[in-house]
Amino acid sequence: MATDETAVGRPERAARQIGDLARAASPGTWLGTKEDVRRTCDVSVGTFNEALRLAQSRGLVRVRPGPGGGLFAAAQSPLARLGNSVLALDTDETSVADAIRIRDALEPLIINDAAWHSSPADIATYRAQLDAMAAARDDADPTAFLHANWQLHERLAGVNPSPMLRAMYTALLDVVRNHTTAVHAAEGHTTDELMQTRYEAHVELVAAVADGDPERIRGAIARHSVVHANDHRQADRTT
Template structure:
């Protein structure tokens, strides 16, 4: 636990505790179930408005809750895809989780732009290197080695980004990847489903994505990057 100057939990620590308490409620409810209003949940956690807002930002960045305005609104348990569970449950981090969660969210939003660039600019040599990394992902998946799989996954995305001619986009994306990877200690099974079949499914998706890039098949690439996205697109509250 992080401590503030007075020896008690810091504001960030209180926000994390509040987020964990609400996350526990969300995990025990069906997707779409109402957890309560903001005021009700803030009172339950016993935190200030600013601390609760920080906790809410953490929960939304991790794809655990959705917020709906108006009568009958409040916080609702989000429907999570397997990759959201992977991101929430198996990354052991040594950094401020808020910073890393933000980096993951921004990186995911940039993925379609990088894939679009790769469709136009990836050379046969680029494709060959991507496929070599995909093969490494396949070997890790077969071995059930989630840590090796995730690191190979990041190398693949780094390699895709290198094909972009947009210096600012490429630099921002690779910096985000470096931040995420440098603060990830390990990847552990979360028990939600058998790990090797899940990793093989993700391997297939990335292999198909590289094939789409090689074939300049934009429709397939768009579909695959949408499948790849760990958070379903929702209407803004």
Template sequence: MVADPPALRRADWELPATATAALRRPEQAAEQLAALAAAAEPGARLGTKEELRVHCGVSVGTFNEALRLVQARGVVDVRPGRTGGLFATRQSPLVRLGNSVLALDKDAASVADAVRLRDALDPLLVEDALRHAAPSDVTAMRAELDRMRTAAADLDGIAFIHANWALHARIADVSPNAMLRSFYLSLLEIIESHTLAVQPLGDEPLPEYIQSRYDLHAALVDAIDARDEPRAIALIHEHNMTAHTS
């Protein structure tokens, strides 16, 4: 039997846009439900199915798929009867990522390890991007920046962080080092697959936090485009200087 070749570039393992569009609504609704559960006390009633479906703004079929996703993650419990509905099962574990806190479904230790490794590899990938990024690569990075800006305007923290990770994946995709690229993308996959919600660390309001993170990433892409190595390396170190778990 001949094994399939590894998916070393993001395009090899990403679903087509038409497929991801179909998945996006259940996943977005699942993230909304998970964020409600993460903010609630264990055992707290989140609402009826219909109340939460309306809150998420989705169809019955989409909501049922979202409900299946969050039940599989173990963060909500569905109880029948007149006083039933959706209930938070437990507090989500938290991990610090830069100046933000991620609420996770489970296995916080693995995510924390993935974050630590990702941060260590970021400077290497930025160096590769400085040397090898073509105009089309920079265009792809700016497309992810546009997604970040749209999420920032909508004050959608989870959409913002997903677009942020997609930008880092685009930067990694430039590297000619197949082993480095594949390992980094696997780390992003681990972090992204377990993240339920994101909030700024401390008292900084969400709009200011999102804008500051967008500005930093926009400056990083500008530095890569300009082949400004000192500026790009300084920015990626600023990006990661507070990245540790707590």
């Protein structure tokens, strides 16, 4: 099932527009008020707020409140350049496979840190993403399911206290997300089975993060790794 324009992600497209504005300007240049830039991106307030969060996490813009405030082009820090250099990878299968391999290697750090640093409000957002995954599963929509899955992982990474780890992980996740065009179950299994298996693994992952028990977290990470072991065979990617 190929992704349509909505599935690709309006926040991601708007974040790219914001990034284009920032890169075209000198560091510190005023890009406009939030409302100015939102109108330029032609998206809703909610979509724009998510896009702005993405652009800020990539070190592309700074937001200043109050009179004379708004969005300003940010100087590219080494961490921002690192993330953007990952996003600039060629979109061939080898690059995407590398992104998956390295992202998976970082998963234990992301999950363990999430267990230490997630607030009750953060846990609630993880569970909301599980609900979105369940809704997509029930609607037999593997594309929406996959995007809800990615958003869950992005939120888990968002609480990480390490700017370097956040930058690397989210940039690698963006490479995978932006170049996955379809989802297929491995041979001998149905797409419904694939979604159910992934859903159950992520339910346990969030429960382990909320519980904070190290042994349970290790088990959830191990189960999650097994579920994702066949990523290369379950998704068609652009070449």
